Amino acid sequence: MSRKIHCLNPISQTGLKLLTADYELTDKAEEAEGILVRSASMHEMELPAGLEAIARAGAGVNNIPLDKCTEKGIVVFNTPGANANGVKELVLAGMLMAARDINGGIEWVKENKEDANISKDMEKSKKKFAGTEIKGKRLGVIGLGAIGVQVANAAADLGMKVYGYDPFISVNGAWQLSPFIEHVTDLDDIYKNCDYITVHVPLLDSTREMINKDAFAKMKDGVVILNYARDLLVNDDDMLEALESGKVHRYMTDFPNPKVTHMPGVIATPHLGASTAESEDNCAEMAVKELMDYLETGSIRNSVNYPACEMPPCRGACRLCIFNVNKPNMIGQFASVLAEEGVNIPDMQNKSKGEVAYTIMDADQEVSQRVVDRLMEIDGVYKVRVMKAE
Ligand SMILES: NC(=O)C1=CN([C@@H]2O[C@H](COP(=O)(O)OP(=O)(O)OC[C@H]3O[C@@H](n4cnc5c(N)ncnc54)[C@H](O)[C@@H]3O)[C@@H](O)[C@H]2O)C=CC1
Numbered sequence: 001m002s003r004k005i006h007c008l009n010p011i012s013q014t015g016l017k018l019l020t021a022d023y024e025l026t027d028k029a030e031e032a033e034g035i036l037v038r039s040a041s042m043h044e045m046e047l048p049a050g051l052e053a054i055a056r057a058g059a060g061v062n063n064i065p066l067d068k069c070t071e072k073g074i075v076v077f078n079t080p081g082a083n084a085n086g087v088k089e090l091v092l093a094g095m096l097m098a099a100r101d102i103n104g105g106i107e108w109v110k111e112n113k114e115d116a117n118i119s120k121d122m123e124k125s126k127k128k129f130a131g132t133e134i135k136g137k138r139l140g141v142i143g144l145g146a147i148g149v150q151v152a153n154a155a156a157d158l159g160m161k162v163y164g165y166d167p168f169i170s171v172n173g174a175w176q177l178s179p180f181i182e183h184v185t186d187l188d189d190i191y192k193n194c195d196y197i198t199v200h201v202p203l204l205d206s207t208r209e210m211i212n213k214d215a216f217a218k219m220k221d222g223v224v225i226l227n228y229a230r231d232l233l234v235n236d237d238d239m240l241e242a243l244e245s246g247k248v249h250r251y252m253t254d255f256p257n258p259k260v261t262h263m264p265g266v267i268a269t270p271h272l273g274a275s276t277a278e279s280e281d282n283c284a285e286m287a288v289k290e291l292m293d294y295l296e297t298g299s300i301r302n303s304v305n306y307p308a309c310e311m312p313p314c315r316g317a318c319r320l321c322i323f324n325v326n327k328p329n330m331i332g333q334f335a336s337v338l339a340e341e342g343v344n345i346p347d348m349q350n351k352s353k354g355e356v357a358y359t360i361m362d363a364d365q366e367v368s369q370r371v372v373d374r375l376m377e378i379d380g381v382y383k384v385r386v387m388k389a390e
């Protein structure tokens with residue numbers, strides 16, 4: 001029987017082509033074992049009873065109800081870094097468009113397209129659209145993950161003086177960061193010093209509306225804010241005030257909403273950061289591979305709600321994948337149940353991540369529903385998935 005995959009957004013064929021003959025795309029979400037999604041919101045969606053995993057072809061997972069998925073033992077994947085270059089290039093375009101009034105200039109040419117003297121007239125009009133160069137200006141990058149590091153390095157290559165802030169920077173991120181970036185540990189150093197500030201953090205409770213009136217109060221007059229991460233990182237009312245007072249010269253954003261579109265000094269794009277052929281292909285390929293690997297082997301790579309856990313092919317008659325709360329004596333209880341039922345475990349792997357843990361156990365014989373029920377009865381177990389050895 002083939003595994004059913006439902007796409008909540010159009011997913012690049014480059015990724016979908018990787019699905020083998022064991023898979024089938026379905027229009028019916030309710031029968032899906034796996035879901036592929038980009039930005040569609042899943043918060044109001046009823047999660048299918050047989051859903052094992054969701055793969056987000058992208059970075060941000062604020063469109064997915066993570067807690068609900070965790071409690072149901074549904075593994076949520078994303079595709080770290082797969083669209084970072086696409087976003088970096090749009091951020092660079094944003095900085096350049098904020099530095100001079102390129103948009104205004106283009107509009108002027110359109111408005112004057114019938115002017116037979118345009119070649120002369122433009123020389124008188126162009127001063128309205130003049131600006132500055134980004135070389136030598138100070139850029140603050142908040143969040144030095146896949147995108148932030150690339151933005152910081154590219155801006156340094158263009159001659160900007162770059163400050164980077166990320167209290168949770170990964171070892172990998174730190175390795176990739178150019179030595180020319182000044183790594184600051186106090187966000188105020190970015191607010192006080194920078195001409196351009198770009199935000200590349202996930203939308204979390206801790207980052208929601210972090211760009212607000214308190215932050216603006218510390219910033220230089222005429223600062224440019226770039227938000228190619230998520231709308232709710234910025235307090236819109238405070239942004240309007242900052243734009244009207246001249247504190248913020250331009251607000252460059254990939255997240256227009258009815259308030260933002262009416263603000264002066266805004267240049268908005270319609271969530272285009274990852275909309276390049278390359279990013280779409282990269283994300284789709286990574287998402288499909290993660291999904292297939294998990295559905296076929298139980299191995300988890302790049303999950304945002306469960307730990308990474310890689311297992312070689314099944315060494316028994318079946319494989320048990322157990323999702324549970326991370327607390328003492330869980331493995332002891334699993335092993336006791338299996339021992340009492342006369343099931344031997346030739347191989348196993350257990351990993352934890354914060355509040356949750358994941359255990360893969362190969363069993364030397366097929367297990368009965370009673371074994372599964374007994375495991376499910378253990379306090380703290382969310383789900384037991386049984387996979388037959390191929
Ligand atoms: N416009 C678009 O189309 C796209 C937007 N995005 C957005 O950009 C965000 C970042 O993407 P990636 O760089 O790929 O993610 P990432 O996970 O590689 O990097 C995020 C970084 O933010 C850091 N961070 C978290 N909280 C922070 C805080 N309070 N202060 C400073 N740093 C903090 C983390 O330590 C991490 O290094 C995504 O979560 C998503 O919302 C991502 C891709 C495309």
Ligand SMILES: O=C(O)CCC(=O)C(=O)O
Pocket residue numbers: 038039057058059060061083271273274275
């Ligand atoms: O998939 C998209 O179109 C948007 C990408 C994005 O926002 C993300 O990866 O977080």
